[in-house]
Amino acid sequence: MKENSPLCFRCVGGTKACNTCQTKLTRHGYTKSGIIRYRCKTCCKTQVERYTYKAYDKNINQQIIRLTKEGLGIRSTARVLKISATTLLKRIVSIAQSISQPAVPKGKTYEVDEMRTFLKRKNKLIWIVYALERESKKVVSFYVGARTKKTLQVVLKTLQLSEAKHIFTDKLKHYKYLITKPVHKTQRFSINHIERKNLTLRTHLKRLNRKTICFSRSLIVLSSILKLYFWS
Numbered sequence: 001m002k003e004n005s006p007l008c009f010r011c012v013g014g015t016k017a018c019n020t021c022q023t024k025l026t027r028h029g030y031t032k033s034g035i036i037r038y039r040c041k042t043c044c045k046t047q048v049e050r051y052t053y054k055a056y057d058k059n060i061n062q063q064i065i066r067l068t069k070e071g072l073g074i075r076s077t078a079r080v081l082k083i084s085a086t087t088l089l090k091r092i093v094s095i096a097q098s099i100s101q102p103a104v105p106k107g108k109t110y111e112v113d114e115m116r117t118f119l120k121r122k123n124k125l126i127w128i129v130y131a132l133e134r135e136s137k138k139v140v141s142f143y144v145g146a147r148t149k150k151t152l153q154v155v156l157k158t159l160q161l162s163e164a165k166h167i168f169t170d171k172l173k174h175y176k177y178l179i180t181k182p183v184h185k186t187q188r189f190s191i192n193h194i195e196r197k198n199l200t201l202r203t204h205l206k207r208l209n210r211k212t213i214c215f216s217r218s219l220i221v222l223s224s225i226l227k228l229y230f231w232s
Contacts, residue, residue, distance in 0.1 A: 019058060020045055055083045061095055064088065065232050068225060073206040073214045089221055096224035099231050102140065104162040109134045111168045111194040112155060112175075114147060115201065117208055119216050126219070128201075128226065129155050132194045134168075139197075139230040144223050149174050205229060 016025050018040035028039035028046055039046045054060065060081065067077045078085040114129045129151055130142035141158040145151035156178050159167055167183050168190040169175045175184060205225065206214040216222040 016049075018043065018045065019047055053083070054081055055087050055091070061091065064091060064095065065228050068092070068228055069204055071204050071206050071209075076206070089218075092228065093220060093224045095232070096227040099227055102138070102231060104140045104158055105133065106162045107165050108162070109166045109168070110140070110159050110164050111191045112152075112159070113170065113191055113194045113198065114152075114172070115198050115208075116147075117216065117222075119219060119222070126222075127151065130194075130230075131155050131159055131167075132197055134193060137193060137197075142226060142230060144219060144226070149178060152178055201229070 016038070017023065018025055021040060021043045023040050023042040025038040025040055025047070028037045031037050031048060035048050037046050037048055051057070057063075060083070063081060064077065067080060072080065074085050074088060078088045081088070111132045111134055112129070113132075114127045116125060116127055118125050125147075126144060127147045128142065128144050131140050132138070133140050140162075141155045143151055143154040145154075152174055156167070160179075164183060166185050167179050168185045168187070169179070170191060171186050175186075202208045202210060206212065207216045207222070207225070
């Protein structure tokens with residue numbers, strides 16, 4: 001419906017539908033800024049006809065995901081969408097919480113690798129450990145933490161439960177204590193796919209770029225952005 005056309009939405013019991021459940025809305029007083037507010041009798045949620053703040057746009061979440069994948073940082077995305085950087089960070093975490101980890105197929109071949117980055121300052125190193133299914137090139141599990149057996153075990157446990165046929169890794173000594181010998185492989189050129197994925201991550205995600213002023217300040221935000229990139 002065009003913005004300049006008359007709307008029966010302004011009438012009590014009009015035909016304007018609720019954004020959540022598509023039920024008729026009724027007038028429900030005014031907002032603090034004097035805008036008429038409407039209420040849905042089914043889900044009891046309120047809304048106004050047109051929101052002036054862009055963060056209330058129903059398509060804002062998809063725009064956030066798209067711009068994040070295209071390599072824009074937090075402040076760049078906030079400028080493009082004309083919303084607050086604080087609101088953007090909260091929305092990214094909220095979107096990530098609604099995304100569930102995909103099912104891990106059984107009996108497949110996986111590649112596991114770790115990628116180094118940092119939080120707040122360069123001497124506070126942190127590693128992104130993730131597993132890539134070789135045939136589909138999809139990330140099935142990841143975890144962000146220190147470069148220890150505990151961090152690696154989170155990802156490897158998922159693969160072990162899926163009865164992985166082979167798990168290819170580099171020659172980091174921790175792997176040989178966590179993966180059984182018949183399954184573990186460290187052949188030359190065996191992790192080319194995940195190494196290429198590392199380059200893609202550093203190209204697409206601004207905070208992981210080489211020689212950039214963008215960096216991660218929060219572990220929660222970093223994990224949320226990776227979840228958006230891998231599974232949204």
